[in-house]
Amino acid sequence: MLENKNQSRTGIENLGEFGLIETLTKQVEINNDSTLLGIGDDAAIIHTKQPNVITTDMLVEGIHFDLSYVPLKHLGYKAIMVNLSDVYAMNAQASQVTVSIAVSNRFPLEALEELYQGIHLACKTYGVDLIGGDTTSSTSGLIISVTAIGHQEESKIVKRSGAHDGDLLVLTGDIGAAYMGLQILEREKAVFKANPNNQPDMEPYSYLLERQLKPEARKDIPLLLEQLDVVPTSMIDLSDGLSSEILHLSKNSDVGIKLYEEKIPLDPTVINVCEEFNLDSTTIALSGGEDYELLFTISQEDYPKIKANPNLTVIGHVVDKSFGNHLITRGGEQIEIKAMGWNSFQE
């Protein structure tokens, strides 16, 4: 019997824009009191007493993701995480998102439903309402544009610009894993191309793959800081790599930063896989990106409040601008920190 290859492949051109939006958003629930009106009008309506923070990020197929190894559900989840991470980096709580997608006709409805499963799961898990968006055709590939909205008391919103000489530099979680996860995926893609019957054992790399494919934004950190009664003096999220983010903090705060190599928190898997790939793990930590951890500075007097916390590691401190930005190696050398982050325009 011949297989029906069109099974469960519904052409989106027949649904139209409104039908498509209705199908993809029918399971949307509104859970925040601040959402007065969600999807279905010219605009959504929100109302919070506190100021709002607003951020937006775009993910482009072939630039930010490769559908040959990124499951669509994970992609939808990650598109939300990337944006929520920016909200948490303001020490705010996220409450709403809008999601716009441009997609070519080659994607059947079922593929978009998978993408939206990830979006809905992320919204539900993080207590965020999907309040709007746009759905349109593209001439090639998939583009996802998300805007996230959060809120916080004005005095507790943290910018990149408040770090002072003497402050401590603090990092959440560990870093480098997302980048090494990507290296594993790229390697296995190349192996698969050469031999499609190869069944790789991905088990040893599960932590790295999860960090790459299904990152979690640090919603818990603004809550933890509130509980510890700490308001950071500056904060940023790690999307492009530690060195690039340190330079942002230093530039925006007009200070210098000293980072200690021995303090950088790395998961043992990262160290092992770096050896396997013959890569220097500090370089990976500095330039890797996509970890979505938070990097912040606190005044020294707040140190006792955070020192016992397993989520937080002091990795350096703030110095006068004239000292510049340096990595202090395990051997005691000072190396100037330069931007090694990712540039999507370079090939």
Add this chain to the structure above:
Amino acid sequence: MLENKNQSRTGIENLGEFGLIETLTKQVEINNDSTLLGIGDDAAIIHTKQPNVITTDMLVEGIHFDLSYVPLKHLGYKAIMVNLSDVYAMNAQASQVTVSIAVSNRFPLEALEELYQGIHLACKTYGVDLIGGDTTSSTSGLIISVTAIGHQEESKIVKRSGAHDGDLLVLTGDIGAAYMGLQILEREKAVFKANPNNQPDMEPYSYLLERQLKPEARKDIPLLLEQLDVVPTSMIDLSDGLSSEILHLSKNSDVGIKLYEEKIPLDPTVINVCEEFNLDSTTIALSGGEDYELLFTISQEDYPKIKANPNLTVIGHVVDKSFGNHLITRGGEQIEIKAMGWNSFQE
């Protein structure tokens, strides 16, 4: 002497994402008190006492615009207009926008600067602050994703859902011109392909071309309604064509609508060019789209307040849902209104 073809063509790959954003947004001014922090951090910060309305739209090259005849400056302007129009359709005033673009390396910096000139001009003209965005590479073409934010007292925000039996249906301005402008551009593109030396006289079509290439959103209408002391019972903007928008109002308000053909305001140029193209002008008005006028309903008791206003035309009225949605032709025939709007997924 050979012409230097690389003159004033700066490759964006050398600037990097941050350099590019800095170059494109250096002239940004913050003019609204509600903008507490603009571009340059993980998120922008805004604060209004009134509720916010939030809307987002994406424009995709090859789907929504054709760079062979759309100047980039106009495109930037239009991308903002499309979004502000949705804010005004809530009877709100617009205050902030974010702009994300995905663009391939084939665009030199100068092209993006032109695009941003249009964006900045639109923001300045409409009193809106550009507070953030994302700039990334694309594998092909240009994609622009805009989110617009506005505000209004909760009791004056107008949804699509408040129309009642007996309300009057009111339209701002005139319609059909943007669609006919597109027909002119498409015709001239075809003529140009056949004979590149042809110099068409576009003068007679200037109104149509302006409506297509440089539409203006109706910022004045919420202000006018405030001045006239009228709060519409429902409202929507005309992006997809009158028939499609009437169906949205009727569906969301759970009512029927009667539209009178003889009342539909058409510019004389539209009527003339429809004859030239052998098209029925009522069909164009119903299904044309991209006029960015506002369509709203008011209770009959408000009629005296609006009747003398040259910006506003009563084109029909609201009836019970059981009557359905109909066009009453000049000959007195009743024709059911069906969606004839544009579907970007259909080829």
